[in-house]
Amino acid sequence: MPQFAANLSLMYTELPFLERFAAAASDGFSAVEYLFPYAFAPAELAARLRANGLRQVLFNAPPAGLERTAMASAWEQGARGTAALPGREAEFRAGVLEALRYAQALDCPRIHLMAGLLPAGSTRQALEPLLVANLRWAAAQAGAQGCQVLIEPINLRDMPGYFLNRQDHAHALLDAVDSPHLKVQMDLYHCQIVEGDVATKLRQYLPTGRVAHLQIAGVPERHEPDRGELHYPYLFDLIDACGYSGWVGCEYRPAAGTRAGLGWRPVRKTA
Template sequence: MPRFAANLSLLFTEVPLLDRFAAARAAGFAAVEMQFPYAETKEVLAARRAEADLPLVLHNLPAGDWAAGERGIAIFPERSAEFREGVARAIDYAGALGCRQINCLAGLAPPDAERARLRATLVENLAYAADALGRAGIRLLVEPINDRDMPGFFLNRLADAAAVIEAAESQNLFIQADLYHMARMGEDLVDSLTAHRARIAHVQIADAPGRHEPGTGGIDFAAAFATLDRLGYDGFIGCEYLPTANTEAGLGWMRSYP
C-alpha cells in the first residue's frame, strides 16, 4: 500500500514552516519532503524533523532565484560554477537532515537558445552532481515538468528524463515521476510508469488539472497506485498538491488508501 510523504512547502502552510513537521506527523503522514530547505538553518530543521520522528525523503538542489521566476539552472553553461556550489550546499543540508534523495530542476529554456548546447550542459551537470551525491550516499533525481503550467521547461516527459539519464551514463541518476505533470502532458500513466520503472526512484502526486488533492480532478489514483504496486515500487509517494482549503480539511482522500 502507498506510503505518503507530506510536501512541507505546499501542505500545512496555515502553520509556520518549522511546525509543519509535527503537523504532518499528527495528520498521519509517514514521511515529509520539501522543495527547498535553504531558508532555514540545517540545524534547526534537523531538530524539528527529529522531534517529529519523520524521515525527510526528498529535497531539491538550489534552483536559482525562485521568486524571480527561475526554475533551475542546470541547463545554463554560464552558471555551471553556481550549479556546482549548489550541489555542495545540497549535500551539506541532506547530510544534516538524513535525506538520501535530491532532485534537480533543469530550468526554463530561453526561446532563442541553442537547445543542443543546453542539453549538453544539463548532461554534464547531471553527471557531475550524480557522482558527487553518490560519494555522499545520496541519489540524484531529475524531474520532468509539464509545459502547460511552466512554458519553456526543458524536460517535459518521463522519456525526456530517461534520455538525458542515458546520456549522462551514471548509475546514480534517476527519475522523479510526478503523476500531475504526466497527466498534464497527456502521458498514459500506466504505460509510462511501466516503461520507465527501472529508473523511477520517487513519485509525487496532485490531481489534474487543478493540482489539488486526489479526488478533485481526473486522475485514477487507484489504478496508478495499483500499477506502482505491481511494478514493485516501494518508495514514498510525495503529496505535492495545493489544498483546496486548509490541509487538514482535504485529507479525507488518504482514508481510501490505509
C-alpha cells in the same frame, strides 16, 4: 499500499513553515518533502524531523545563487534551476554542494536538480551536452555521499519554458549520463498534463528501477488526488503491482485546508 510523504511547501500552508512538521506527523505522515530548505539552518530542520519522528525523503537543490542567502530567495525571483544554462556552471556546482551539505545534516537520500528555463534563442538539443556534463558531475558528488540526484519532467503550462518536459527525454538523459546515482522523479500530475496515458508510463518505467520518487496531485487544478480526471485508487494499485517501494510525495495544493482534504488516503490493510 504506497507510502506517502507530505509536501510541506504546498500542504499545511495555513501554518508557519516550521510548524508544518508537527502537523504532518499528527496526521499520520512518517515522511516529508518540500521545495527548498535554504531559508533555515540545517540543525533547525533536523531538530523538527527528530522531534516529530519524521524522515526527510526529498528536497530541491537551489534554483540559482552562489551563496545561501541568494539561494534561499532565488525561487521567488523567478529562477528555475541552472543545470542546463550556459555560463551558470559555478552556480550549479555551488548549489549541488550546498544541497549535499543539507542532505547530510537531514539524512536525506535524494535531491532534485532543476534544469532551468530555456534561454531565448537556444534549443534543447544545443544545451543538452552541458546538461549531461553537469548531471554527470553532480551524480559523482552525490554518489560519494551515498545520495541520489533526480531530474523531473515538468509541464509547460505551470512552468513555461522549462527545459525538461517528457518522461522519455528524462530517461534518455539517464542513458547519456550513465550513472547509478542519477534517477528520475516522476510526477503523475505533470505526466498527465504533458503526455497522458499515465498507467502505461508507470508500467513502462517503474520496473526499470530508474524512478526513485513519485509525486501526485489532482489534474487539472493540482488539488487533492481524489479531485479531477486521474483515478488514483487504480494508479495506487498499479504502483504496488509494479513493485515500486519508494515514496510518493503529496505535492498538491489543498482545496480547503490540508486536514479536511486527507480523506483520499487509502487505509492500510491489517492482517
